Amino acid sequence: MTRAPDPLAARGAPPAPTPAPAPAPPLAMLAELTHRCPLACPYCSNPLELTARAGELSTLQWARIFEEAAALGVLQLHLSGGEPLARRDLEELVRAARGADLYTNLITSGIGLTERRLDALEAAGLDHAQLSLQGVDAASADEIGGYRGGYVRKRQAAAWIVQRGVPLTLNAVMHRRNLDRLEETIALAETMGARRLEVATVQFHGWAAKNRGALMPTRDQARRAGEVVAAARRRLAGRLVIDYVPADHHADYPKACMGGWGSTGLNVTPDGTVLPCHAAQSIPGLVFDNAAQRPLARIWREGAAFRAYRGDDWMQEPCRSCDRKGRDFGGCRCQAMALTGDPAATDPVCVKSPHRAALVAAAERDAHDAAATLTWRAAAS
Numbered sequence: 001m002t003r004a005p006d007p008l009a010a011r012g013a014p015p016a017p018t019p020a021p022a023p024a025p026p027l028a029m030l031a032e033l034t035h036r037c038p039l040a041c042p043y044c045s046n047p048l049e050l051t052a053r054a055g056e057l058s059t060l061q062w063a064r065i066f067e068e069a070a071a072l073g074v075l076q077l078h079l080s081g082g083e084p085l086a087r088r089d090l091e092e093l094v095r096a097a098r099g100a101d102l103y104t105n106l107i108t109s110g111i112g113l114t115e116r117r118l119d120a121l122e123a124a125g126l127d128h129a130q131l132s133l134q135g136v137d138a139a140s141a142d143e144i145g146g147y148r149g150g151y152v153r154k155r156q157a158a159a160w161i162v163q164r165g166v167p168l169t170l171n172a173v174m175h176r177r178n179l180d181r182l183e184e185t186i187a188l189a190e191t192m193g194a195r196r197l198e199v200a201t202v203q204f205h206g207w208a209a210k211n212r213g214a215l216m217p218t219r220d221q222a223r224r225a226g227e228v229v230a231a232a233r234r235r236l237a238g239r240l241v242i243d244y245v246p247a248d249h250h251a252d253y254p255k256a257c258m259g260g261w262g263s264t265g266l267n268v269t270p271d272g273t274v275l276p277c278h279a280a281q282s283i284p285g286l287v288f289d290n291a292a293q294r295p296l297a298r299i300w301r302e303g304a305a306f307r308a309y310r311g312d313d314w315m316q317e318p319c320r321s322c323d324r325k326g327r328d329f330g331g332c333r334c335q336a337m338a339l340t341g342d343p344a345a346t347d348p349v350c351v352k353s354p355h356r357a358a359l360v361a362a363a364e365r366d367a368h369d370a371a372a373t374l375t376w377r378a379a380a381s
């Protein structure tokens with residue numbers, strides 16, 4: 001297309017900046033319906049400061065946001081928390097999301113689920129359930145979740161979900177205390193009738209950062225976990241899909257966090273704040289919009305926080321000239337911030353980062369911190 005001449009430029013003024021092309025629509029939205037949660041997992045990645053019940057969006061506000069998300073192009077809606085079952089209007093929210101033509105995935109601990117509630121959720125159009133696993137037996141699961149009886153209730157919830165034919169994914173956060181039980185975790189997922197298992201090595205965002213010394217896996221555990229997953233994938237091909245998030249502190253290159261900032265997904269917090277990623281509020285200076293006050297499409301396209309690290313103009317060396325920048329997008333901005341103090345720095349996991357040696361040394365120190373004890377999550381009111 002030929003551009004019309006800029007009349008101001010003809011008079012010697014600098015040409016008007018070319019507007020940034022509109023970003024492709026996001027595929028998925030994570031709706032953090034509430035921060036309230038019966039569990040107290042030490043690896044919780046929610047922020048230290050939680051939104052209280054009084055600050056949560058109403059049913060109507062969420063329903064409008066779901067419609068706006070669908071109009072924007074979102075296909076999948078992940079209903080998360082905290083514990084979404086703590087919202088008494090969850091069934092109404094699922095119905096609203098389904099009415100907007102969104103694929104609905106409930107991310108839950110299973111605590112608070114009853115057969116009656118599950119029937120109502122199914123009737124409302126729930127498409128998929130994702131259940132968290134805190135451990136492979138009652139002793140370990142209830143200890144990590146800080147909730148006695150949680151494991152038994154979770155097993156029951158899984159059975160109800162599978163009986164009804166709702167596709168079930170299990171999500172297991174792996175860390176130093178349970179990585180040696182990865183084979184048992186995979187076997188449990190088979191027993192529970194899951195179609196998919198997410199094996200996600202702990203990420204140290206939010207509350208989890210308090211527990212680096214207690215949860216950081218050793219390099220040997222990380223290597224062995226990769227082997228266990230590879231063998232299980234071969235054995236279970238066609239029966240159980242295993243997604244694996246390796247321990248990036250022991251990897252050579254960072255993960256493509258969020259598939260690239262502001263490119264594939266967005267998160268909405270319980271009070272309506274719209275974030276490019278779960279931990280974005282840990283980056284000082286970013287300005288976030290609220291979906292209760294501004295249309296979601298404008299936030300996605302023009303919001304200052306989304307534009308901050310979208311694309312690659314913000315990159316510094318070595319990312320700027322690196323041939324992997326289209327694969328990992330420079331890694332995780334929140335991790336760069338936490339470990340280098342500069343959110344635009346190369347993720348220090350990368351072998352090309354000048355901060356890599358310090359990251360490896362800290363990970364080794366944390367992984368062998370025998371004196372570290374767990375600090376359980378404090379609850380939202």
Ligand code: SF4
Pocket residue numbers: 253254318319320322323324325326328329330331346347350351352353
């Ligand atoms: Fe990725 Fe940047 Fe490392 Fe290249 S230098 S591999 S883009 S993090």
Ligand code: FES
Pocket residue numbers: 205257258277278279280331332333334335
């Ligand atoms: Fe924020 Fe990775 S968690 S960019």
